[in-house]
Amino acid sequence: MNRVLRFLFFGAVVRTVVLILLGLNVRHRERLPVQGPAILVANHNSHLDTMVLISLFPLRLLPKIRPAAAMDYFLRNKLLAWFALNIIGIIPVARKTEVPSNLTSCRAAKPVHPLQGCKEALKRGDILIFFPEGTRGEPEQRAKFKSGIAHLVEHHPEVPVIPIFMHGLGKALPRGESLLVPFFCDVFVGEALHCTSSRVDFMLNLEQGMEALEAEGGFKEWE
Protein backbone atom coordinates (compact mmCIF):
# COMPACT_ATOMS: atom_id res chain seq x y z
CA MET A 1 0.00 0.00 0.00
CA ASN A 2 2.69 2.46 1.03
CA ARG A 3 4.71 1.42 -2.02
CA VAL A 4 1.81 2.30 -4.28
CA LEU A 5 1.33 5.62 -2.49
CA ARG A 6 5.02 6.39 -2.91
CA PHE A 7 4.80 5.72 -6.66
CA LEU A 8 1.71 7.88 -6.96
CA PHE A 9 3.24 10.67 -4.91
CA PHE A 10 6.46 10.83 -6.91
CA GLY A 11 4.93 9.86 -10.25
CA ALA A 12 2.03 12.30 -10.19
CA VAL A 13 2.33 15.01 -7.52
CA VAL A 14 6.09 15.56 -7.39
CA ARG A 15 6.61 15.38 -11.13
CA THR A 16 3.83 17.89 -11.76
CA VAL A 17 5.29 20.33 -9.25
CA VAL A 18 8.91 19.82 -10.30
CA LEU A 19 8.50 19.69 -14.06
CA ILE A 20 5.58 22.07 -14.63
CA LEU A 21 5.43 24.50 -11.73
CA LEU A 22 9.21 24.72 -11.35
CA GLY A 23 10.98 23.38 -14.44
CA LEU A 24 14.52 22.06 -14.58
CA ASN A 25 17.60 23.04 -16.54
CA VAL A 26 19.74 19.94 -16.19
CA ARG A 27 23.36 19.98 -17.35
CA HIS A 28 25.36 16.74 -17.82
CA ARG A 29 22.40 14.46 -17.19
CA GLU A 30 24.45 11.59 -18.67
CA ARG A 31 26.63 11.62 -15.53
CA LEU A 32 23.79 10.36 -13.34
CA PRO A 33 24.21 6.75 -12.19
CA VAL A 34 22.01 4.19 -13.93
CA GLN A 35 22.12 1.74 -11.02
CA GLY A 36 23.14 1.50 -7.36
CA PRO A 37 25.06 1.53 -5.20
CA ALA A 38 25.83 5.21 -5.64
CA ILE A 39 25.68 8.37 -3.57
CA LEU A 40 24.33 11.67 -4.82
CA VAL A 41 25.84 14.53 -2.88
CA ALA A 42 24.04 17.83 -3.21
CA ASN A 43 23.86 21.28 -1.69
CA HIS A 44 20.79 21.80 0.46
CA ASN A 45 18.54 24.85 0.48
CA SER A 46 14.99 23.61 0.39
CA HIS A 47 12.67 20.68 0.98
CA LEU A 48 12.31 20.66 -2.79
CA ASP A 49 15.93 19.52 -3.20
CA THR A 50 15.05 15.89 -2.52
CA MET A 51 11.99 16.06 -4.78
CA VAL A 52 14.05 17.43 -7.66
CA LEU A 53 16.84 14.88 -7.24
CA ILE A 54 14.37 11.99 -7.20
CA SER A 55 12.62 13.40 -10.28
CA LEU A 56 15.89 13.16 -12.22
CA PHE A 57 15.55 9.38 -12.25
CA PRO A 58 13.09 7.12 -14.07
CA LEU A 59 10.24 5.87 -11.88
CA ARG A 60 11.41 2.27 -12.11
CA LEU A 61 14.44 3.23 -10.00
CA LEU A 62 12.24 4.83 -7.34
CA PRO A 63 12.40 1.91 -4.87
CA LYS A 64 16.20 2.16 -4.97
CA ILE A 65 16.43 5.88 -4.23
CA ARG A 66 16.72 6.76 -0.56
CA PRO A 67 17.37 10.22 0.84
CA ALA A 68 19.32 10.39 4.09
CA ALA A 69 17.48 12.80 6.36
CA ALA A 70 17.69 14.20 9.87
CA MET A 71 16.02 11.95 12.41
CA ASP A 72 15.34 14.75 14.90
CA TYR A 73 13.48 16.78 12.24
CA PHE A 74 11.58 14.22 10.20
CA LEU A 75 10.63 11.83 13.00
CA ARG A 76 9.44 14.54 15.36
CA ASN A 77 5.79 13.45 15.18
CA LYS A 78 3.94 10.35 14.08
CA LEU A 79 2.30 11.67 10.93
CA LEU A 80 5.47 13.29 9.62
CA ALA A 81 7.45 10.18 10.49
CA TRP A 82 5.03 7.98 8.52
CA PHE A 83 5.21 10.33 5.55
CA ALA A 84 8.99 10.67 5.69
CA LEU A 85 9.72 6.98 6.13
CA ASN A 86 7.13 5.47 3.80
CA ILE A 87 6.38 8.05 1.14
CA ILE A 88 9.62 9.99 0.85
CA GLY A 89 11.50 6.83 1.83
CA ILE A 90 14.11 8.52 4.01
CA ILE A 91 16.87 6.81 5.88
CA PRO A 92 16.89 8.53 9.27
CA VAL A 93 20.25 9.88 10.39
CA ALA A 94 20.87 11.07 13.95
CA ARG A 95 22.44 14.48 13.51
CA LYS A 96 23.87 14.63 17.02
CA THR A 97 25.44 11.63 18.64
CA GLU A 98 22.83 11.51 21.36
CA VAL A 99 19.61 10.12 19.96
CA PRO A 100 16.36 11.51 21.44
CA SER A 101 15.29 9.28 24.31
CA ASN A 102 11.93 8.33 22.78
CA LEU A 103 13.74 6.86 19.78
CA THR A 104 16.47 4.97 21.59
CA SER A 105 13.87 2.75 23.19
CA CYS A 106 12.98 1.09 19.91
CA ARG A 107 16.59 0.40 19.00
CA ALA A 108 19.11 -2.10 20.22
CA ALA A 109 20.75 -1.27 23.52
CA LYS A 110 24.24 -0.88 22.09
CA PRO A 111 24.90 2.51 20.49
CA VAL A 112 24.33 2.45 16.74
CA HIS A 113 26.47 4.52 14.41
CA PRO A 114 24.42 7.44 13.03
CA LEU A 115 25.14 6.39 9.46
CA GLN A 116 24.40 2.71 9.99
CA GLY A 117 21.19 2.91 7.95
CA CYS A 118 23.07 4.51 5.07
CA LYS A 119 25.71 1.81 5.10
CA GLU A 120 23.07 -0.89 4.93
CA ALA A 121 21.34 0.90 2.07
CA LEU A 122 24.59 0.98 0.09
CA LYS A 123 25.06 -2.73 0.74
CA ARG A 124 21.58 -3.32 -0.71
CA GLY A 125 22.67 -1.42 -3.82
CA ASP A 126 20.52 1.66 -3.23
CA ILE A 127 21.13 5.14 -4.61
CA LEU A 128 21.60 7.34 -1.58
CA ILE A 129 20.85 11.07 -1.53
CA PHE A 130 23.10 12.89 0.89
CA PHE A 131 23.25 16.53 1.95
CA PRO A 132 26.61 17.01 3.68
CA GLU A 133 25.74 20.55 4.79
CA GLY A 134 23.49 18.82 7.29
CA THR A 135 20.80 21.51 7.10
CA ARG A 136 19.08 23.76 4.58
CA GLY A 137 20.64 26.89 6.06
CA GLU A 138 20.38 30.32 4.45
CA PRO A 139 18.69 30.34 1.03
CA GLU A 140 21.05 30.00 -1.95
CA GLN A 141 24.17 29.82 0.22
CA ARG A 142 26.33 26.76 0.48
CA ALA A 143 27.70 25.93 3.91
CA LYS A 144 30.82 23.87 4.63
CA PHE A 145 30.40 20.14 4.16
CA LYS A 146 30.46 17.89 7.20
CA SER A 147 32.73 14.87 6.93
CA GLY A 148 30.14 12.15 7.61
CA ILE A 149 30.05 11.39 3.91
CA ALA A 150 33.77 10.58 3.92
CA HIS A 151 33.21 8.21 6.80
CA LEU A 152 30.51 6.50 4.76
CA VAL A 153 32.65 5.85 1.70
CA GLU A 154 36.13 5.46 3.14
CA HIS A 155 35.96 1.68 3.02
CA HIS A 156 33.98 1.62 -0.21
CA PRO A 157 36.13 3.02 -3.02
CA GLU A 158 33.87 1.21 -5.50
CA VAL A 159 30.84 3.36 -4.64
CA PRO A 160 30.70 6.40 -6.93
CA VAL A 161 29.92 9.73 -5.28
CA ILE A 162 28.25 12.14 -7.69
CA PRO A 163 28.28 15.82 -6.70
CA ILE A 164 25.20 17.74 -7.82
CA PHE A 165 24.84 21.48 -7.56
CA MET A 166 21.35 22.94 -7.52
CA HIS A 167 20.36 26.56 -7.83
CA GLY A 168 16.97 28.23 -7.58
CA LEU A 169 15.13 26.03 -5.11
CA GLY A 170 16.16 28.21 -2.19
CA LYS A 171 14.26 30.97 -3.96
CA ALA A 172 11.25 28.80 -4.73
CA LEU A 173 10.76 27.42 -1.22
CA PRO A 174 13.35 28.53 1.33
CA ARG A 175 13.51 27.39 4.90
CA GLY A 176 10.72 28.82 7.00
CA GLU A 177 8.41 29.57 4.05
CA SER A 178 5.33 27.59 3.15
CA LEU A 179 4.38 29.39 -0.06
CA LEU A 180 6.01 28.04 -3.20
CA VAL A 181 7.00 30.65 -5.81
CA PRO A 182 7.80 29.16 -9.25
CA PHE A 183 11.42 29.46 -10.43
CA PHE A 184 13.38 27.44 -12.93
CA CYS A 185 15.90 25.28 -11.11
CA ASP A 186 19.40 24.65 -12.43
CA VAL A 187 20.82 21.22 -11.78
CA PHE A 188 24.48 20.63 -12.61
CA VAL A 189 25.66 17.05 -12.36
CA GLY A 190 29.38 16.56 -11.67
CA GLU A 191 31.84 13.76 -12.48
CA ALA A 192 31.72 10.75 -10.16
CA LEU A 193 34.32 10.73 -7.34
CA HIS A 194 35.75 7.73 -5.51
CA CYS A 195 37.25 7.61 -2.07
CA THR A 196 40.60 6.05 -2.95
CA SER A 197 42.92 7.75 -0.46
CA SER A 198 42.34 9.51 2.85
CA ARG A 199 39.12 11.04 4.13
CA VAL A 200 40.67 14.50 4.10
CA ASP A 201 41.64 14.20 0.44
CA PHE A 202 38.19 12.95 -0.43
CA MET A 203 36.48 15.89 1.30
CA LEU A 204 38.82 18.26 -0.50
CA ASN A 205 37.99 16.67 -3.85
CA LEU A 206 34.30 16.84 -3.10
CA GLU A 207 34.38 20.50 -2.09
CA GLN A 208 36.40 21.32 -5.20
CA GLY A 209 33.99 19.38 -7.40
CA MET A 210 31.08 21.32 -5.92
CA GLU A 211 32.84 24.66 -6.32
CA ALA A 212 33.56 23.89 -9.98
CA LEU A 213 29.90 23.09 -10.61
CA GLU A 214 28.78 26.22 -8.81
CA ALA A 215 31.20 28.30 -10.87
CA GLU A 216 29.79 26.79 -14.05
CA GLY A 217 26.53 28.63 -13.41
CA GLY A 218 28.13 31.93 -12.41
CA PHE A 219 25.20 32.71 -10.13
CA LYS A 220 25.08 35.93 -8.19
CA GLU A 221 24.22 36.03 -4.54
CA TRP A 222 20.54 36.35 -3.70
CA GLU A 223 19.91 39.42 -1.58
Added chain:
Amino acid sequence: MINLAVKPNVVWAVGGVFSLLLLASIIVSILQWRNPHKDYRELRLRVNSWWGMIIVFTLAMVLNRKLSLVFFGFVSFLALKEYLSLIQTRRADRRVLLWAYLAIPLQYYWIHLEWYGMFIIFIPVYAFLFMPMRMIMIGETKEFLRAAGTLHWGLMVTVFSLSHLSFLLALPEDHNPIGGGAGLVLFLVFLTEFNDVAQYVWGKLLGRHKIVPKVSPNKTWEGFLGGVATTLLCAWLIAPFLTPLSIKHSLIIGVIIPIAGFVGDVVISAVKRDIGVKDSGSLLPGHGGILDRIDSLTYTAPLFFHFMRYFYF
Protein backbone atom coordinates in the same frame (compact mmCIF):
# COMPACT_ATOMS: atom_id res chain seq x y z
CA MET B 1 -15.62 13.04 -35.76
CA ILE B 2 -14.19 15.92 -33.77
CA ASN B 3 -15.88 19.20 -34.45
CA LEU B 4 -12.99 21.49 -35.33
CA ALA B 5 -13.22 25.04 -34.08
CA VAL B 6 -11.57 26.48 -37.17
CA LYS B 7 -12.38 27.31 -40.79
CA PRO B 8 -11.38 25.04 -43.70
CA ASN B 9 -8.74 27.52 -44.89
CA VAL B 10 -7.00 27.26 -41.53
CA VAL B 11 -6.91 23.48 -41.85
CA TRP B 12 -5.28 23.88 -45.27
CA ALA B 13 -2.78 26.35 -43.84
CA VAL B 14 -1.90 23.98 -41.02
CA GLY B 15 -1.40 21.28 -43.64
CA GLY B 16 0.94 23.65 -45.44
CA VAL B 17 2.96 24.25 -42.27
CA PHE B 18 3.34 20.52 -41.69
CA SER B 19 4.44 20.01 -45.30
CA LEU B 20 7.10 22.68 -44.83
CA LEU B 21 8.27 20.99 -41.66
CA LEU B 22 8.41 17.64 -43.40
CA LEU B 23 10.45 19.27 -46.16
CA ALA B 24 12.83 20.68 -43.52
CA SER B 25 13.27 17.24 -41.96
CA ILE B 26 13.94 15.69 -45.38
CA ILE B 27 16.48 18.39 -46.23
CA VAL B 28 18.34 17.82 -42.96
CA SER B 29 18.41 14.07 -43.64
CA ILE B 30 19.71 14.60 -47.17
CA LEU B 31 22.39 17.01 -45.90
CA GLN B 32 23.52 14.46 -43.35
CA TRP B 33 23.51 11.68 -45.95
CA ARG B 34 25.56 13.72 -48.42
CA ASN B 35 28.08 14.95 -45.83
CA PRO B 36 28.33 12.08 -43.35
CA HIS B 37 31.30 13.69 -41.61
CA LYS B 38 29.61 16.95 -40.81
CA ASP B 39 27.65 17.23 -37.55
CA TYR B 40 24.07 18.32 -38.11
CA ARG B 41 22.93 17.51 -34.57
CA GLU B 42 22.10 21.13 -33.72
CA LEU B 43 20.01 21.55 -36.86
CA ARG B 44 18.27 18.23 -36.30
CA LEU B 45 17.45 19.17 -32.68
CA ARG B 46 16.08 22.47 -33.89
CA VAL B 47 13.80 20.86 -36.46
CA ASN B 48 12.66 18.22 -33.98
CA SER B 49 11.77 20.91 -31.46
CA TRP B 50 9.79 22.65 -34.21
CA TRP B 51 7.78 19.46 -34.68
CA GLY B 52 6.95 19.36 -30.97
CA MET B 53 6.05 23.04 -30.78
CA ILE B 54 3.92 23.01 -33.93
CA ILE B 55 2.04 19.86 -32.94
CA VAL B 56 1.17 21.30 -29.53
CA PHE B 57 0.31 24.67 -31.03
CA THR B 58 -1.92 23.08 -33.68
CA LEU B 59 -3.78 20.94 -31.15
CA ALA B 60 -4.33 23.94 -28.89
CA MET B 61 -5.58 26.02 -31.82
CA VAL B 62 -7.94 23.60 -33.53
CA LEU B 63 -9.56 21.67 -30.69
CA ASN B 64 -11.30 24.49 -28.85
CA ARG B 65 -11.14 28.13 -27.84
CA LYS B 66 -10.74 27.58 -24.10
CA LEU B 67 -7.89 25.18 -24.66
CA SER B 68 -6.04 27.71 -26.78
CA LEU B 69 -6.46 30.32 -24.03
CA VAL B 70 -5.01 27.90 -21.49
CA PHE B 71 -2.19 27.12 -23.89
CA PHE B 72 -1.24 30.76 -24.46
CA GLY B 73 -1.56 31.42 -20.71
CA PHE B 74 0.83 28.56 -20.08
CA VAL B 75 3.32 29.95 -22.60
CA SER B 76 3.16 33.28 -20.74
CA PHE B 77 3.73 31.44 -17.47
CA LEU B 78 6.79 29.64 -18.84
CA ALA B 79 8.16 32.87 -20.26
CA LEU B 80 7.63 34.87 -17.06
CA LYS B 81 9.13 32.10 -14.97
CA GLU B 82 12.15 31.94 -17.25
CA TYR B 83 12.52 35.72 -17.06
CA LEU B 84 12.21 35.85 -13.26
CA SER B 85 14.71 33.01 -12.94
CA LEU B 86 17.22 34.87 -15.12
CA ILE B 87 17.05 38.34 -13.64
CA GLN B 88 18.39 39.28 -10.26
CA THR B 89 15.26 39.34 -8.07
CA ARG B 90 15.40 40.50 -4.45
CA ARG B 91 14.93 38.13 -1.60
CA ALA B 92 12.42 40.49 -0.03
CA ASP B 93 10.23 40.34 -3.15
CA ARG B 94 9.65 36.60 -3.14
CA ARG B 95 5.96 36.99 -2.37
CA VAL B 96 5.52 39.94 -4.72
CA LEU B 97 6.49 37.59 -7.54
CA LEU B 98 3.48 35.41 -6.70
CA TRP B 99 1.25 38.41 -7.45
CA ALA B 100 3.04 38.86 -10.75
CA TYR B 101 2.24 35.24 -11.62
CA LEU B 102 -1.37 35.85 -10.61
CA ALA B 103 -1.59 38.49 -13.34
CA ILE B 104 -1.43 35.69 -15.95
CA PRO B 105 -4.73 33.91 -15.23
CA LEU B 106 -6.43 37.27 -14.78
CA GLN B 107 -5.14 38.68 -18.06
CA TYR B 108 -6.28 35.57 -19.95
CA TYR B 109 -9.61 35.62 -18.12
CA TRP B 110 -10.31 39.11 -19.48
CA ILE B 111 -9.66 37.66 -22.93
CA HIS B 112 -12.07 34.83 -22.23
CA LEU B 113 -14.69 37.46 -21.32
CA GLU B 114 -13.75 39.35 -24.52
CA TRP B 115 -13.42 42.39 -22.24
CA TYR B 116 -11.13 44.53 -24.36
CA GLY B 117 -11.11 47.55 -22.02
CA MET B 118 -9.79 45.56 -19.10
CA PHE B 119 -7.44 43.47 -21.23
CA ILE B 120 -5.70 46.55 -22.57
CA ILE B 121 -5.21 48.41 -19.26
CA PHE B 122 -4.87 45.65 -16.69
CA ILE B 123 -1.09 45.27 -16.83
CA PRO B 124 -0.07 48.76 -18.01
CA VAL B 125 -2.23 50.44 -15.34
CA TYR B 126 -3.42 48.19 -12.52
CA ALA B 127 -0.48 45.82 -12.26
CA PHE B 128 1.86 48.76 -12.76
CA LEU B 129 0.35 50.56 -9.77
CA PHE B 130 -0.16 47.50 -7.59
CA MET B 131 3.28 45.83 -7.68
CA PRO B 132 5.25 48.74 -6.18
CA MET B 133 2.59 49.11 -3.49
CA ARG B 134 2.98 45.47 -2.55
CA MET B 135 6.76 46.00 -2.44
CA ILE B 136 6.33 49.00 -0.15
CA MET B 137 4.29 46.84 2.24
CA ILE B 138 7.38 44.66 2.63
CA GLY B 139 9.47 47.76 3.06
CA GLU B 140 12.82 46.97 1.46
CA THR B 141 14.07 50.11 -0.31
CA LYS B 142 17.48 48.92 -1.43
CA GLU B 143 17.42 48.44 -5.23
CA PHE B 144 13.72 49.29 -5.17
CA LEU B 145 13.57 50.97 -8.56
CA ARG B 146 15.50 48.20 -10.27
CA ALA B 147 13.22 45.56 -8.75
CA ALA B 148 9.97 47.36 -9.58
CA GLY B 149 11.17 48.28 -13.07
CA THR B 150 12.44 44.85 -14.09
CA LEU B 151 9.34 43.13 -12.72
CA HIS B 152 6.98 45.31 -14.69
CA TRP B 153 9.07 45.08 -17.84
CA GLY B 154 8.88 41.31 -17.57
CA LEU B 155 5.11 41.36 -17.16
CA MET B 156 4.74 43.65 -20.16
CA VAL B 157 6.86 41.43 -22.39
CA THR B 158 5.81 37.97 -21.32
CA VAL B 159 2.17 38.53 -20.39
CA PHE B 160 0.80 41.76 -21.87
CA SER B 161 2.49 41.58 -25.28
CA LEU B 162 2.07 37.89 -25.75
CA SER B 163 -1.60 37.89 -24.72
CA HIS B 164 -2.42 39.97 -27.82
CA LEU B 165 -1.99 36.75 -29.73
CA SER B 166 -4.85 35.30 -27.74
CA PHE B 167 -7.09 38.30 -28.16
CA LEU B 168 -6.94 37.76 -31.93
CA LEU B 169 -9.06 34.69 -31.21
CA ALA B 170 -11.61 36.82 -29.36
CA LEU B 171 -12.14 39.27 -32.24
CA PRO B 172 -15.57 38.91 -33.93
CA GLU B 173 -15.41 36.10 -36.50
CA ASP B 174 -17.74 37.77 -39.01
CA HIS B 175 -15.11 40.40 -39.75
CA ASN B 176 -12.84 37.66 -41.06
CA PRO B 177 -15.16 35.06 -42.58
CA ILE B 178 -12.45 33.16 -44.43
CA GLY B 179 -10.01 32.53 -41.60
CA GLY B 180 -11.61 33.56 -38.31
CA GLY B 181 -9.50 34.34 -35.26
CA ALA B 182 -7.43 31.21 -35.72
CA GLY B 183 -6.57 32.34 -39.25
CA LEU B 184 -5.17 35.61 -37.89
CA VAL B 185 -3.12 33.84 -35.19
CA LEU B 186 -1.76 31.36 -37.68
CA PHE B 187 -0.89 34.12 -40.17
CA LEU B 188 0.94 36.14 -37.52
CA VAL B 189 2.77 33.25 -35.86
CA PHE B 190 3.76 31.68 -39.16
CA LEU B 191 5.11 34.92 -40.63
CA THR B 192 6.96 35.82 -37.43
CA GLU B 193 8.63 32.43 -37.04
CA PHE B 194 9.24 31.97 -40.77
CA ASN B 195 10.86 35.39 -40.80
CA ASP B 196 13.20 34.28 -38.00
CA VAL B 197 14.20 31.26 -40.04
CA ALA B 198 14.50 33.29 -43.26
CA GLN B 199 16.71 35.94 -41.60
CA TYR B 200 18.89 33.17 -40.22
CA VAL B 201 19.20 31.36 -43.56
CA TRP B 202 19.86 34.54 -45.60
CA GLY B 203 22.40 35.60 -43.01
CA LYS B 204 24.18 32.25 -43.25
CA LEU B 205 24.18 32.38 -47.05
CA LEU B 206 25.09 36.01 -47.74
CA GLY B 207 25.78 37.65 -44.37
CA ARG B 208 28.64 40.17 -44.49
CA HIS B 209 27.77 43.46 -42.84
CA LYS B 210 26.93 43.35 -39.15
CA ILE B 211 23.77 45.20 -38.22
CA VAL B 212 23.95 45.44 -34.39
CA PRO B 213 27.47 44.12 -33.63
CA LYS B 214 27.40 45.00 -29.95
CA VAL B 215 24.13 43.24 -29.20
CA SER B 216 24.02 40.33 -31.61
CA PRO B 217 27.22 39.82 -33.61
CA ASN B 218 25.68 37.13 -35.84
CA LYS B 219 22.95 39.38 -37.24
CA THR B 220 23.70 40.94 -40.62
CA TRP B 221 22.07 43.43 -42.96
CA GLU B 222 21.92 40.75 -45.65
CA GLY B 223 20.05 38.38 -43.33
CA PHE B 224 17.70 41.14 -42.21
CA LEU B 225 16.87 42.37 -45.71
CA GLY B 226 16.57 38.84 -47.07
CA GLY B 227 14.10 38.13 -44.26
CA VAL B 228 12.08 41.26 -45.05
CA ALA B 229 11.86 40.31 -48.74
CA THR B 230 10.89 36.70 -47.97
CA THR B 231 8.27 37.66 -45.39
CA LEU B 232 6.85 40.37 -47.64
CA LEU B 233 6.36 37.80 -50.39
CA CYS B 234 4.78 35.30 -47.97
CA ALA B 235 2.45 37.93 -46.49
CA TRP B 236 1.26 38.94 -49.94
CA LEU B 237 0.67 35.29 -50.94
CA ILE B 238 -0.95 34.04 -47.71
CA ALA B 239 -3.02 37.06 -46.57
CA PRO B 240 -5.95 36.46 -48.98
CA PHE B 241 -6.44 32.91 -47.62
CA LEU B 242 -6.42 33.66 -43.90
CA THR B 243 -7.09 37.35 -43.30
CA PRO B 244 -9.34 40.18 -44.46
CA LEU B 245 -6.24 42.26 -45.38
CA SER B 246 -6.33 44.22 -48.64
CA ILE B 247 -3.31 43.82 -50.92
CA LYS B 248 -1.93 47.21 -49.85
CA HIS B 249 -2.31 46.34 -46.15
CA SER B 250 -0.84 42.87 -46.58
CA LEU B 251 2.26 44.50 -48.06
CA ILE B 252 2.49 46.92 -45.12
CA ILE B 253 2.13 44.04 -42.65
CA GLY B 254 4.69 42.11 -44.71
CA VAL B 255 7.19 44.84 -43.81
CA ILE B 256 6.05 45.51 -40.22
CA ILE B 257 6.34 41.86 -39.14
CA PRO B 258 9.95 41.24 -40.22
CA ILE B 259 11.16 44.57 -38.79
CA ALA B 260 9.29 44.14 -35.50
CA GLY B 261 10.35 40.51 -35.28
CA PHE B 262 13.96 41.49 -35.72
CA VAL B 263 13.68 44.16 -33.01
CA GLY B 264 12.01 41.75 -30.57
CA ASP B 265 14.78 39.25 -31.22
CA VAL B 266 17.62 41.69 -30.55
CA VAL B 267 15.88 43.22 -27.52
CA ILE B 268 15.82 39.81 -25.82
CA SER B 269 19.42 39.31 -27.01
CA ALA B 270 20.36 42.53 -25.24
CA VAL B 271 18.66 41.31 -22.05
CA LYS B 272 20.57 38.03 -22.21
CA ARG B 273 23.82 39.86 -22.88
CA ASP B 274 23.16 42.13 -19.92
CA ILE B 275 22.57 39.13 -17.66
CA GLY B 276 25.47 37.21 -19.17
CA VAL B 277 23.78 34.10 -20.56
CA LYS B 278 23.79 32.68 -24.08
CA ASP B 279 20.37 31.01 -24.02
CA SER B 280 17.44 31.97 -21.84
CA GLY B 281 16.96 28.32 -20.83
CA SER B 282 17.06 24.76 -22.13
CA LEU B 283 13.38 24.00 -22.58
CA LEU B 284 13.53 23.67 -26.38
CA PRO B 285 16.56 21.67 -27.51
CA GLY B 286 18.36 23.43 -30.36
CA HIS B 287 16.55 26.72 -29.71
CA GLY B 288 17.34 27.47 -26.06
CA GLY B 289 14.62 28.63 -23.72
CA ILE B 290 11.07 29.74 -24.35
CA LEU B 291 12.09 33.42 -24.43
CA ASP B 292 14.52 32.61 -27.24
CA ARG B 293 11.57 31.34 -29.29
CA ILE B 294 8.93 33.95 -28.51
CA ASP B 295 11.24 36.98 -28.52
CA SER B 296 10.06 38.14 -31.96
CA LEU B 297 6.41 37.51 -31.13
CA THR B 298 6.55 39.88 -28.17
CA TYR B 299 6.97 42.67 -30.71
CA THR B 300 4.95 41.43 -33.66
CA ALA B 301 1.84 40.35 -31.71
CA PRO B 302 0.80 43.75 -30.30
CA LEU B 303 1.70 45.59 -33.52
CA PHE B 304 -0.22 43.19 -35.76
CA PHE B 305 -3.16 43.13 -33.34
CA HIS B 306 -3.55 46.91 -33.24
CA PHE B 307 -3.10 47.21 -37.00
CA MET B 308 -5.93 44.72 -37.50
CA ARG B 309 -8.13 46.29 -34.84
CA TYR B 310 -7.70 49.79 -36.26
CA PHE B 311 -8.42 48.89 -39.87
CA TYR B 312 -10.76 45.91 -39.71
CA PHE B 313 -12.49 45.40 -36.35
